[in-house]
Amino acid sequence: MIVSLAHNILSPLGMTTAENYAAVKAGRSMLKRYEGLWDLPEPFVASLMDRDKVEQAFVEIADNKQYTFFEKMIILSASRAIAEADINASSDKVLFVLSTTKGNVFLLDKREKGFPQERVLLGVAAKQMTDFFHNPNTPLVVSNACISGVCAQIEAMRNLESGAFDYVVVVGCDVQSAFIVSGFQSFKALSVEPCKPFDANRTGLNLGDAAATIIYTRKDQVSENEWVSCRGAIRNDANHISGPSRTGEGSYRALKVALGHVKPEQLAFINTHGTATLYNDEMESVAIERAGLAQVPVNGLKGYYGHTMGAAGILETILSMQAIDDHNILATRGYETIGVTHPLVLSNQNQSTNKRMFIKLLSGFGGCNAALLMAKGGEAC
Amino acid sequence: MLKVYINPEIVMLNDKPLAHNEKGAALLTELYRNYIGDYPKFFKMDTLSKLGFVASELLLQAEGGTRFEPREDRAIVFFNRSASLQADTAYQATIQDKENFFPSPAAFVYTLPNIVTGEIAIRNKYFGETSFIVFPEHDSQIMAQQLQLAFLDPMTTSILSGWLDCTDENHFEAELFIIYKSNL
Numbered sequence: 001m002i003v004s005l006a007h008n009i010l011s012p013l014g015m016t017t018a019e020n021y022a023a024v025k026a027g028r029s030m031l032k033r034y035e036g037l038w039d040l041p042e043p044f045v046a047s048l049m050d051r052d053k054v055e056q057a058f059v060e061i062a063d064n065k066q067y068t069f070f071e072k073m074i075i076l077s078a079s080r081a082i083a084e085a086d087i088n089a090s091s092d093k094v095l096f097v098l099s100t101t102k103g104n105v106f107l108l109d110k111r112e113k114g115f116p117q118e119r120v121l122l123g124v125a126a127k128q129m130t131d132f133f134h135n136p137n138t139p140l141v142v143s144n145a146c147i148s149g150v151c152a153q154i155e156a157m158r159n160l161e162s163g164a165f166d167y168v169v170v171v172g173c174d175v176q177s178a179f180i181v182s183g184f185q186s187f188k189a190l191s192v193e194p195c196k197p198f199d200a201n202r203t204g205l206n207l208g209d210a211a212a213t214i215i216y217t218r219k220d221q222v223s224e225n226e227w228v229s230c231r232g233a234i235r236n237d238a239n240h241i242s243g244p245s246r247t248g249e250g251s252y253r254a255l256k257v258a259l260g261h262v263k264p265e266q267l268a269f270i271n272t273h274g275t276a277t278l279y280n281d282e283m284e285s286v287a288i289e290r291a292g293l294a295q296v297p298v299n300g301l302k303g304y305y306g307h308t309m310g311a312a313g314i315l316e317t318i319l320s321m322q323a324i325d326d327h328n329i330l331a332t333r334g335y336e337t338i339g340v341t342h343p344l345v346l347s348n349q350n351q352s353t354n355k356r357m358f359i360k361l362l363s364g365f366g367g368c369n370a371a372l373l374m375a376k377g378g379e380a381c
Numbered sequence: 382m383l384k385v386y387i388n389p390e391i392v393m394l395n396d397k398p399l400a401h402n403e404k405g406a407a408l409l410t411e412l413y414r415n416y417i418g419d420y421p422k423f424f425k426m427d428t429l430s431k432l433g434f435v436a437s438e439l440l441l442q443a444e445g446g447t448r449f450e451p452r453e454d455r456a457i458v459f460f461n462r463s464a465s466l467q468a469d470t471a472y473q474a475t476i477q478d479k480e481n482f483f484p485s486p487a488a489f490v491y492t493l494p495n496i497v498t499g500e501i502a503i504r505n506k507y508f509g510e511t512s513f514i515v516f517p518e519h520d521s522q523i524m525a526q527q528l529q530l531a532f533l534d535p536m537t538t539s540i541l542s543g544w545l546d547c548t549d550e551n552h553f554e555a556e557l558f559i560i561y562k563s564n565l
Contacts, residue, residue: 039479101493103464108473122464123517138523141515143464144495151512158530179469182476183489233534234510235453236502242490253453253508257535365490366499368511 001378002157003219004227005167006085007318010077011210011305012047015057020315021322024330025350029304031194031206038178044190046176047208047306049073063132068115070104071128074173077211078129085215087167089133095165096139098126099152099172100310103141106177129171137165146273146364147234148172149313150372153214154232160218173211174309181207187242195276197300197332198285198346200339205275208306212315227321228378230357233257237367244279248287250369251361255291258359258371266380267296268355269329271320273362274300275307276334280363285340287361287369297345297353303333317360317374324376329353356380384543384558385440387412387432389551394439405551409435416442420504427468427491429547430500433459436555437501437541444559449506454538456510457498458531459557460524461546464494464515470549497545507541510534519544528560538562 008016012030013023035043051069058072061079078096082089100122106112107120118124126139142152149172156168174180184190184207191204222228235253237245245251270293272284281300288294301316308315323330329351336348356376363369375381385394389408392399403411409431413423417438423431441448468491476484490496498511514527528542543557 041479041482105469105492108469110477120469121462121466121517122515123462126515127517138516138518138520140523140527141464143493143513143515144498144511145493155514155527155530158533161533162526162530164526178476179473179492182482182484183472183486183492186484186489187486234512235508236457236499236511238451238502238506238508240503241496241499242486249508364495365493366495366511367502368495368499 001219001222001381002160002216002229003222004229004321005215005217006081007214008077008080009212009315009318010073012049017318017322021319024304024319025328027331027333029194029333031306040178040181042185044181044185045192045194045206047206048176049209067128068104068119070173070175071125073175073211074098074129074171075132077213078169078171081213081215082169089135092136093166094135095137095159095168096126096130096135097152097155097168097170098139098141099148099314100141101143101145101148101174102180105179144364144368145366146309146312147362147368147370148310150232150360150362150370151234153229153317153372154234156216157229160216166217168216169213170216170314171211171213172311172314174311175209176207189277191276194334195302196334197274197276197302198281198338198340198344199335200337202276202278202281202339204277205302206306208308210305210308210311210315212311212318214314214318222378224377228375228381230373230375230381231258231260232370232372234368234370237369239367241367242365244283244363248283248290250367251284251287251363252290254369254371255287255293255359255361258373259291262357262373262380264293264296266355266357268324268353268358269297269299270359270361271316272298272300274302276302282340283363284361285342285344288344289342294342295345297329297351299330299332301330313360313362317372320358320360321374324356324358327352327354382558383440383443385436387436387555389553394443425487426500428550428553429465429467429494429545430491430497432547432553432555433497433545434500436557440557440559451506451508453508453536455507456531456534456537456540457501457507458512458528458540458542459498459545460514460516461494461544462516462519463546463548465492467547467549468492510537532562
């Protein structure tokens with residue numbers, strides 16, 4: 001079975017998984033309104049890293065090379081998880097998989113100097129990380145829009161199941177920039193206030209900086225406290241490149257495969273994408289209902305972090321594992337009144353649970369959707 | 382194995398050259414007009430999507446069989462080095478100057494490499510897995526390994542796959558093929 005060995009979250013809410021979980025459990029968020037940042041003409045709400053804090057933490061592990069802020073984030077998050085897992089990252093039995101949508105895209109700005117243009121390429125950025133850890137394998141970069149974080153975990157599972165590698169370090173990261181914020185603004189997808197997932201008055205998403213890492217390994221025997229990545233699936237809506245399917249086609253199909261023989265009542269919750277755009281949340285409610293999961297509690301974590309893009313699937317998987325370890329279903333921050341067609345079991349308060357499985361659900365541009373079933377102990381897989 | 386190769390000057394279908402007059406960006410439009418012609422959304426696409434769309438159409442026409450029937454057993458998995466660089470550069474130009482700031486959603490949506498997999502899924506009603514993986518360099522061995530692993534999905538029985546790279550409107554390379562689980 002494929003087991004989570006260690007993890008880390010680097011976000012505005014903390015530099016460790018424990019700090020992040022404690023902050024989310026306490027209902028904290030660093031979503032703030034920014035005006036005039038990066039010369040953008042319109043204000044926006046986002047959850048952004050204190051870059052000085054990242055610089056200070058990076059000094060402790062730095063070698064003599066120059067790294068961009070994005071590269072520092074992925075190296076720092078990976079290094080903390082690697083230290084916790086106590087593995088030799090330079091071994092050829094270790095594979096790195098990076099989940100990102102835009103990497104170093106800010107280097108395309110003509111005002112940016114000091115780094116070779118080549119670093120804007122996602123694979124070249126990922127290579128900075130594998131070189132840092134003296135890892136000899138070619139890194140895989142999974143770039144499937146907002147579902148990349150779950151896709152990267154599915155790639156990790158497959159590469160471990162094949163026996164080609166003993167450990168896979170899955171790192172997800174995106175850092176915000178004028179490029180990304182202006183793009184989502186042009187789509188009219190951003191809310192000018194903290195986002196309200198699934199709420200009747202939701203007006204759009206917020207963006208956020210984060211990096212998150214999970215290290216997976218393969219084990220024959222799994223103890224009852226270990227987290228097993230059971231199965232995942234990626235499915236397409238085959239409907240529209242920037243709008244979700246009205247029938248929730250891809251999410252419904254991905255959910256069905258990820259669920260397999262597991263009964264809805266075995267699930268503690270479904271951790272949704274829950275971006276708080278009108279169409280995404282509505283689509284998820286349709287897909288969950290179609291998959292026969294309308295009675296399963298759902299939550300969404302974008303109200304704490306905003307949409308962290310390439311990091312989201314990994315960050316949200318880690319927090320969901322932590323929550324179940326704590327017998328908790330995390331509150332959906334920002335949610336007040338149900339605002340989707342199919343009523344879902346939602347709460348803006350933490351709820352208790354004794355169940356030991358959850359599904360992580362994501363959807364993104366390009367009509368892509370992904371679902372991943374995680375189980376504590378793995379016997380129910 | 383069914384395969385198609387396109388670069389700005391050469392088009393090969395199953396190792397046989399396909400006649401054409403144009404080069405570069407105009408080549409893709411010529412191929413569209415000569416072999417497809419019924420999908421005007423083509424003209425809205427970025428170069429990576431145009432390239433993937435034209436290459437996939439040539440390949441699927443050669444494959445024969447019923448087309449445009451909904452199916453979940455076919456995956457689309459592409460690889461490249463440059464992700465969505467051409468679309469990224471085009472979008473950046475729209476926000477570079479404060480005095481001439483005109484970001485457009487139609488340009489922004491293509492700043493993700495996986496959009497081309499969505500375009501092909503929409504055209505063909507493919508509900509199966511779609512994925513885009515980026516490498517530091519072209520590496521046939523790793524591509525082959527990752528493709529084998531993609532058959533671990535319980536429903537996937539064939540994959541439309543290969544290398545699909547584009548650095549600007551006039552520099553691109555597609556080397557696509559269809560791989561069947563039954564032939565592994």
